Amino acid sequence: MKKEYGYYYQIDYIDSKGLANYIDTFHDREEAIKQTNILNQANFCLHKSTKFVLDKYRYIINEEETDELIEANITDAETVNEHIEKSEKGD
Numbered sequence: 001m002k003k004e005y006g007y008y009y010q011i012d013y014i015d016s017k018g019l020a021n022y023i024d025t026f027h028d029r030e031e032a033i034k035q036t037n038i039l040n041q042a043n044f045c046l047h048k049s050t051k052f053v054l055d056k057y058r059y060i061i062n063e064e065e066t067d068e069l070i071e072a073n074i075t076d077a078e079t080v081n082e083h084i085e086k087s088e089k090g091d
Contacts, residue, residue: 004061016049048080
């Protein structure tokens with residue numbers, strides 16, 4: 001039997017210790033990107049060492065425990081501190 005795959009996008013909040021906290025799941029890529037960008041724009045005003053990342057996962061339909069990360073940090077999110085450090089290095 002041929003495996004059928006499904007995909008979803010997951011937003012996680014990355015705290016100042018680098019730990020991920022689940023926020024929301026989407027099936028529509030554009031909506032997920034839009035929401036991640038909105039969260040990061042607001043977060044830039046509040047925190048310098050946290051960010052929201054959007055990852056894409058693949059799973060096998062009708063099977064449990066098959067989620068596989070296939071695309072990480074789709075929006076290239078960075079914290080304010082990461083941005084400053086990158087700018088100072090000239091990247």
